[in-house]
Amino acid sequence: MKGYNFAYLDEQTKRMIRRGLLKAVAIPGHQVPFGSREMPLPYGWGTGGIQVTASILGTDDVLKVIDQGADDTTNAVSIRRFFSLTAGVRTTTETVEATVIQTRHRIPEKPLREDQIIVYQVPTPEPLSKLEPSKVETRRMHGLADYGLMHVKLYEDISRFGQISISYDYPVMVNERYLTSPSPIPAFDNPKMDMMPALQLFGAGREKRLYAIPPWTRVKSLDFEDHPFRAINAPHPCGLCGATDSYLDEIVTDDHGGRLFVCSDTDHCSERRAAGHLGTEALRDAAE
């Protein structure tokens, strides 16, 4: 696109972000400050993720953007279009084809490979922020690995609800050192982060923080010995493709209590349907 540098950001900004990313990779899970730029989309729509993507994108990259697992929602479509306009890179909806995947709130069902990078959009990079309002204090807690407070929150959950009730943004310990927010992905996706072959980068635009989890790094979800971490999912198969091992969205289909559970990962679902797997809803449609 004329009048813009490759991938929108100027080279000095990209350089600054890459330096931040290098530091972030060197200290897995540690939050690195960076000079977040104004982007042509509002805070909360992925300004952090888009800056990270812009600074790691090369001309031969293939970009996939997902929002809550879907390739066809507003956020995903507009960010994908943004980069095909400003960088001219090839975009895709297929997980296997992509080299860079920018995501909001999901990790694709298909396991990622070593030659892929996943970029998370992060609203609140500080996992302790809801428990300790002072940033000076949370930084000190990270420095001293003083994470008793996070377990107090888990203790409170168990004493109140009988179980740990965090269903998304479930705090993780990265490389047995830094307490880290996995971004608001469902707890269901947390186990995928552990020893993932792909590089995981996190960008928080409003909070001006970067962090990273290098490939093959230990990522442990916090828990108690007698209340171990459990990935939560709706106890249904996908209505469209019949998958029982994928994360499901609940869709209200009418105003008589009708609802449908479908894969949140649209690429995974359509690939399964193309391969001939059909769920109850799809079978009913076919019969009509």
Added chain:
Amino acid sequence: MTDQTLLSGRGLSMTFGSIAALAAVEVDLWPGEVLAVVGESGSGKTTLLNVLSGRLAPDHGVAWYRDPAERLHDVHAMPAPALRTLQRSDWGFVHQDPRQNLRMSVSAGGNVGERLMAQGARNYQQIRATALDWLAQVEIDADRIDDLPRTFSGGMLQRLQIARTLVTHPRLVFMDEPTGGLDVSVQARLLDLIRSLVARLNIAVVLVTHDIAVARLMAHRIAVMQRGRVVETGLTDQVLDDPRHPYTQLLVSSVLSA
């Protein structure tokens, strides 16, 4: 009692602007001993407590702490992680206002369990059992374990703070006016409780108070402060019954005998 001090301050000095809060203070504390620091408001008692516990750095002087392995540590030269570990395991701090120490939005059980979890306890049932045990020790009903501290009375809050502090079996506890702001009957019960816990667990205490009666009831030894100086130290009964320094005489005689 051994001849090895647990904590000692040597030549501690600190000024706030032109005000000398501490002037060459020498203080010693032996294991299992309760030392009361008395004096009027502004005499430097709380500053001394904050300096000894590593929360403030003095302008001059050293505070030595002897750990269980008999190693001496300069409290203010310790690396921050080591000091933090000390403050959340071997040491405790009881504030006058329990709200400063407690997490008001966390249940009583969570408050008591926090130090355990910070030390790496990861078994929910064990943490809860320990919390219940400690609530019983400070005379809080077991069915209040999941209640928030803001539903507690002032005396209960102070007892909860004590349970939260003592749960890791510290060797040394700093107390800043632990009975301040409580009515007299609650004070008496609380003092009784602290005294029996401290004796049973063999905890050394530095107790700051302006209340001579509290010092007499609790302390083995007493240090009297005036304008940043320790003007008199000695056994509690000795100092209070036979005060030598004019200021101590004034302080003792100013107390109404009931």
